[in-house]
Amino acid sequence: MTQMDAARAGTVTTQMRQVADDERVEPELVRAGVAAGRIAIPANARHVELGLHAHGVGAGLRTKVNVNLGISGDIANAPQEWEKVSVAEKHGADAIMDLSNSGKTRAFRRQLIEQTPLMVGTVPLYDAIGYLDKPLVELTGDDVLRVVEAHAEDGVDFMTIHAGFNRRVLDTFLETKRLANIVSRGGSLIFGLMMTTGAENPFYERFDDLLAILAAHDVTISLGDAMRGGCTHDATDASEVAELVELGKLTQRAWDAGVQVVVEGPGHMALDEVAANMKLEKRLCHDAPFYVLGPLVTDVGVGYDHITAAIGGAAAAAAGADWLCYVTPAEHLKLPDVNDVREGLIATRIAAHAGDIAKGIPGARAIDDKMSDARRRVSWDEMFDCALDPERAREVLATAPPEAEGTCTMCGKMCAARTVNRIMEGLTVDLGLDEGAPAAADAAAPTATQPAAAGQGR
Incomplete structure (x- = not known):
């Protein structure tokens, strides 16, 4: 029985109670939200057995934050990825997506699920070529389902599946064109497969079979946004909206199968378009939780894209986004290192918290009031306790000790x-x-x- 099945049967599961306790809301609010699809609790049955700390994503709950990491073809440094896992756990991430895309990645994924209490997500398509030892253009529906099943058996809590990018959406993309084309890695692979073979997207074609696998392991489907805008020029264009319409249809099909859904959203978008995009997704996808990358509100913040994403993330969360995927200073430049992960995570947590205050999440403002009281009394230790990154705050103050106790070198006495x-x-x-x-x-x-x-x- 999936979390959604249980919720619809009137059962409050252990994971629902855990979410309610963390969020300081009534368990019935969580159960009702899961039953209606407005809340998802990504909790693979295997990961639950291994010690998952379940989190809820969706309406009325705190905005969640995801960290991406994983082994790449150019930098296959597993010890560094484990350092990133430690940073994610220490600095308040709610989930980790293993985006490993080179070689045999199963050992790393299994160890990650065994060791972290955070929700774990993957993109099975990234693993398909290495797992099956087959070229992209030879992948069949049976092939991709095999990889999905392997990830589900390992204990993955949520999977990004680019099932909405079907041939109808492909035709819209080819007809209307774009400035930046397709920037989704998974989307580009599906594009290559469809264009080369002339076949339908296997994830779309075999969607019912896919749902059966996910339901058997209680894996949440994160409907991937292959057509997200990769620059502000392409935001909310015909291709993105065409895919969003398809994602709305797939959302209902997944719910009918008892599978929880998260819908993924835009990557780049002008600030004045963010709120409208959030409302459009909620409308077309039946109020399913919305998971966004940033969005980055300008295309020229290279080296500082954790800032451009945090600006967009705060606006998105305030307008109804439920989950923010972090962006680091290394975005568009390189595989992030450990410090990039910390910078990106904290920036995204700031954005998420700012959004929670704006949309009135119960208790969100309490820590800010506590910080303000400590600042009034110039109580440094209490201020550090309230900070999202206490270590950084202590480090900054220590670099310039004030002459007068109870002050800093900005104003002194x-x-x-x-x-x-x-x-x-x-x-x-x-x-x-x-x-x-x-x-x-x-x-x-x-x-x-x-x-x-x-x-x-x-």
């Missing part, structure tokens, strides 16, 4: 919080006098040397 605190404690703040003495009757009146700042810093 002119720290606004310190000034107001001292006045309210009845102490002098005239920087020309010996501080610490009781304030004179007029000490609270602003002077030429006493800033009357309304906030911290300038």
Whole structure:
């Protein structure tokens, strides 16, 4: 029985209770959301046995964050990938996608599922060529199903399947054309297969057989966005919308089979288009959870694309996106290293949290209020405890120790919080006098040397 089957039967599973506890919501809210398809809990039965910490993705829940990693043909450095896994776990990722695409990747995938409590996702098509030792153009429907079944048996919680890129969508792409063509790696492989053989996309053609495999292991299908815009020029164009229409149809078919669904979304998109795209997906795909890469709101932030993606990610989450795939500073340039993973993950967590505040997720603002209270009292340790990356905050402060305790080198003794605190404690703040003495009757009146700042810093 899948999570969706159980929810529809009125059963609250262990994983639903775990999600409810983490999110501080009622279990019934989670059950009802899973039953309706508005919430997915990617939880392969095998990974549950191995210690998965289940997370819910969808309406009314905290925006989740995914980290990509994996072995590439140019850099097959498994120890470095394990360092990335540690960073993902330490710095608050909810899921890891193993995007290994070179050689025999099963050993790494199995070990990852055995060792991490985070949700694990894969793109079986990446593994097909190495797993089967066959050229791309010779892959059949039976072949791709074999790879999907292997991933499911290993314990993969969610799989990106580019099933919506069928020949109808292909015709739209060829007719309307694009500036950046197809930038989805999986999409490009399906494109090559269909164009070379003239056949239908095997994932679309054998979709019912695919669903049977996923249902047997309770694997969530992440409907891949082969036609996502790879530049702001191509965002929400005819090809992307044509595929989104197909994904909506496949979403309903998956639900009918008891398979949970996440729908993947855009990669590049101008900031003013983000909210409309989120609403379009929700409408066409029946309010299924939406999983977006960024989106990157400009194409020229190379080297800083974790920032361009965080801007778009915050806007997307605020407008209803449920899951953000991180983007690192290495995007468009190289395989990310360990530091890139940390930078990208924290930037994406900031975006997700900002979105949660905007859409009113219960309790989202509580940590910000706690941080503000600590800042008012200039309590560094409490501020670090509230920070998304406490280590980085401590490191930055330690690089420039302040002369006056309870300040930083930005304002020194002119720290606004310190000034107001001292006045309210009845102490002098005239920087020309010996501080610490009781304030004179007029000490609270602003002077030429006493800033009357309304906030911290300038």
